[in-house]
Amino acid sequence: MANPALPRPVLTPAPRRKFQRPRVRHVVYTFVWAMVAFDLLVLVWMALSSFKTAREIFAAPFGLPESWQLENWARAWEVGDFGPAILRTLLVVAATAIGTVAIAAPAAYALSRFGARSASGLTSFMAMGLGIPIQAIMLPLFVAMSQIGLVNSLGGLILVYIATSVPFAVFFLTAFFRSLSAELEEAAALDGATPWRTFWQIMLPLARSGIVTLVILNVIGHWSEGMLAMIFLQDPQQQTLSLALLGFMSRVQFSGADWGGLFAAIGLVVLPLLLVYIWLGRRIIEGMTLGSGK
Amino acid sequence: MSTASAEVRESGTALQPSRALPDPAVTPPGAVIDVPVKKNDKRSDAPTSPLQRGRRKLFVPFVGPAFFLYAVAIVAPTLFTVVLSFSKWAGSGPIEWVGFDNYKRLWYDDVFASSFGNTLLILFGVGFGTFLLSFFFTTVLREMAGRKFVRAVIFFPNAVSALAISILWGFLFQADGLINKVMGALGLDAPPRWLADDNLFYVICIGLIWINTGFYTTILMAAVDRIPITLYEAADLEGANAWQKFRHVTLPMMWDAVAVSATLWVISAIKIFEFIYVFAGAAGSTPTTKAWTLSLYAYAEAFQPTGVARFGASAAATVVTLVLIVLLIVLTRRVTRRESLEF
Numbered sequence: 001m002a003n004p005a006l007p008r009p010v011l012t013p014a015p016r017r018k019f020q021r022p023r024v025r026h027v028v029y030t031f032v033w034a035m036v037a038f039d040l041l042v043l044v045w046m047a048l049s050s051f052k053t054a055r056e057i058f059a060a061p062f063g064l065p066e067s068w069q070l071e072n073w074a075r076a077w078e079v080g081d082f083g084p085a086i087l088r089t090l091l092v093v094a095a096t097a098i099g100t101v102a103i104a105a106p107a108a109y110a111l112s113r114f115g116a117r118s119a120s121g122l123t124s125f126m127a128m129g130l131g132i133p134i135q136a137i138m139l140p141l142f143v144a145m146s147q148i149g150l151v152n153s154l155g156g157l158i159l160v161y162i163a164t165s166v167p168f169a170v171f172f173l174t175a176f177f178r179s180l181s182a183e184l185e186e187a188a189a190l191d192g193a194t195p196w197r198t199f200w201q202i203m204l205p206l207a208r209s210g211i212v213t214l215v216i217l218n219v220i221g222h223w224s225e226g227m228l229a230m231i232f233l234q235d236p237q238q239q240t241l242s243l244a245l246l247g248f249m250s251r252v253q254f255s256g257a258d259w260g261g262l263f264a265a266i267g268l269v270v271l272p273l274l275l276v277y278i279w280l281g282r283r284i285i286e287g288m289t290l291g292s293g294k
Numbered sequence: 295m296s297t298a299s300a301e302v303r304e305s306g307t308a309l310q311p312s313r314a315l316p317d318p319a320v321t322p323p324g325a326v327i328d329v330p331v332k333k334n335d336k337r338s339d340a341p342t343s344p345l346q347r348g349r350r351k352l353f354v355p356f357v358g359p360a361f362f363l364y365a366v367a368i369v370a371p372t373l374f375t376v377v378l379s380f381s382k383w384a385g386s387g388p389i390e391w392v393g394f395d396n397y398k399r400l401w402y403d404d405v406f407a408s409s410f411g412n413t414l415l416i417l418f419g420v421g422f423g424t425f426l427l428s429f430f431f432t433t434v435l436r437e438m439a440g441r442k443f444v445r446a447v448i449f450f451p452n453a454v455s456a457l458a459i460s461i462l463w464g465f466l467f468q469a470d471g472l473i474n475k476v477m478g479a480l481g482l483d484a485p486p487r488w489l490a491d492d493n494l495f496y497v498i499c500i501g502l503i504w505i506n507t508g509f510y511t512t513i514l515m516a517a518v519d520r521i522p523i524t525l526y527e528a529a530d531l532e533g534a535n536a537w538q539k540f541r542h543v544t545l546p547m548m549w550d551a552v553a554v555s556a557t558l559w560v561i562s563a564i565k566i567f568e569f570i571y572v573f574a575g576a577a578g579s580t581p582t583t584k585a586w587t588l589s590l591y592a593y594a595e596a597f598q599p600t601g602v603a604r605f606g607a608s609a610a611a612t613v614v615t616l617v618l619i620v621l622l623i624v625l626t627r628r629v630t631r632r633e634s635l636e637f
Binding site: 024028029032033035036039040042045046058103104106107109110111114115116122125126129130131132133134135136137138139140141142144159160162163164166167170194195196199220223224226227230231242245246249259262266269270273274276277281284285288 | 348349350352353355356357359360361363364366367368369370371372374375378431434435438443444445446447448449450451452453454455456457458461462465466470471472507509512536561564565567568571572588589592593596597605608609611612615616619620623
């Protein structure tokens with residue numbers, strides 16, 4: 001799929017030359033592969049442990065489970081209330097992604113393409129938002145939102161998520177729109193298309209790949225977001241996935257060691273992400289590190 | 295959707311020749327020729343073409359919602375936090391002006407001092423470890439088979455929730471956890487008590503290095519991949535060793551990416567919250583104060599489950615954080631500034 005904003009990094013095939021001293025190479029390569037093995041083993045260990053009894057998790061960390069404890073997953077699902085939490089999270093994540101794109105895409109297009117005099121100033125102003133940490137906004141935002149009844153409501157959390165996503169989304173899409181060629185816009189103008197129509201029917205479809213990358217990053221980022229969710233959803237009846245996991249963890253710590261259930265609960269959070277990563281890994285990596293190569 | 299964009303793309307290539315000038319032969323007589331304008335011309339005050347007039351009308355509706363939301367939900371709260379840091383306020387009622395009292399209190403607060411120290415430890419200690427390892431990885435991965443696979447695996451922790459990673463990381467270091475098992479197998483008995491209050495933060499730091507190395511290795515690798523191979527060949531002919539090649543070829547050539555990464559690190563390091571909160575906080579309570587950073591301090595002072603919310607102290611700590619961010623970004627840009635290399 002064509003993806004103009006993401007530079008193809010490899011211009012020359014990577015050299016596969018040897019280090020001069022074989023022993024150094026040996027040590028160095030071993031270290032790199034050890035780190036890779038560690039990452040993979042953590043995943044395997046998590047998966048295996050989610051099917052074991054608590055005793056077995058510690059006794060034989062890498063053995064196959066003696067009997068597969070499928071009920072770990074069932075218990076985590078039931079006790080941790082993950083079913084409703086996942087539904088809520090899906091709703092929040094989808095609404096956040098749609099809202100973010102709906103607000104950021106027109107702004108990014110106008111900033112990068114209209115040639116307005118104020119565009120570069122506005123873009124820098126928006127970029128400042130990238131450096132503002134959550135703690136700088138949480139207090140006033142919490143007070144203001146509780147006064148208009150938007151605390152403990154999914155709508156309120158969605159609004160906060162969209163607002164905190166907008167600076168990066170505008171920054172990301174502005175770079176993307178800028179990289180598209182001007183020819184089509186000009187051709188559309190020659191044909192008498194209004195700027196709105198040019199945006200909606202030509203530029204937006206052209207920018208689809210950038211928007212999709214943005215949506216993926218946005219969804220991954222909010223799938224298990226914790227800090228804002230803790231502040232704005234204090235009612236256990238409204239908890240999202242991250243809060244369900246935190247709640248389950250504290251319950252496990254209080255009421256006997258249901259470590260198998262805890263691993264299954266982590267699995268419920270991580271598994272969807274793992275599948276998405278296997279499916280869209282290259283795009284996620286490029287998206288998350290975009291803008292840094294320039 | 296996909297067919298539409300395919301058509302658009304095709305017609306785009308077909309239209310390419312018309313970029314320089316509209317072909318008079320295909321232009322109907324009397325038609326207004328909208329000559330593609332240069333960027334500078336677009337900036338003129340009086341829009342002449344219908345295109346520019348249309349755009350001018352759309353500019354505010356397009357840009358407005360994003361900037362309105364940004365101003366209301368990000369900029370205004372930030373400014374209000376600055377105001378709060380000079381006042382006493384319980385969330386409602388009148389705001390009482392107290393001058394620098396909140397800052398004075400921070401100055402004498404041991405917890406704030408250690409939170410500040412921990413933030414600096416993350417910024418510089420974890421930062422140093424992360425970049426050292428990332429440099430090492432990029433150097434090795436440049437000429438290693440399976441580099442794409444390695445990159446995909448070590449990047450993965452960044453794509454997974456910090457919450458889940460943090461719980462797993464904590465589990466590894468439990469008294470009868472995996473790390474101690476492995477150390478025992480290697481004959482290292484009497485391992486340190488990883489999760490004791492005094493050691494906790496260091497275990498967190500190691501975890502942060504582990505996660506972030508994958509991220510910054512990926513960024514730097516994208517830059518290293520663009521370095522022309524001829525430079526390395528020349529270095530080889532001169533008999534340069536791996537260190538010399540890194541010092542005189544790789545590092546100067548990827549310097550811009552290093553500069554951006556450093557800025558990125560400053561911003562993201564100060565935001566780190568969930569990993570520490572979950573790792574150090576057993577059973578959903580606020581973690582031991584020895585593992586607090588500035589972001590935890592600001593959170594805990596405002597939203598403590600027990601005790602009184604101290605909005606003023608939280609706001610003052612946040613202002614200190616903001617000043618730290620600005621200072622470090624300016625410093626980073628100054629240190630990494632240089633003429634850009636063309637290649």
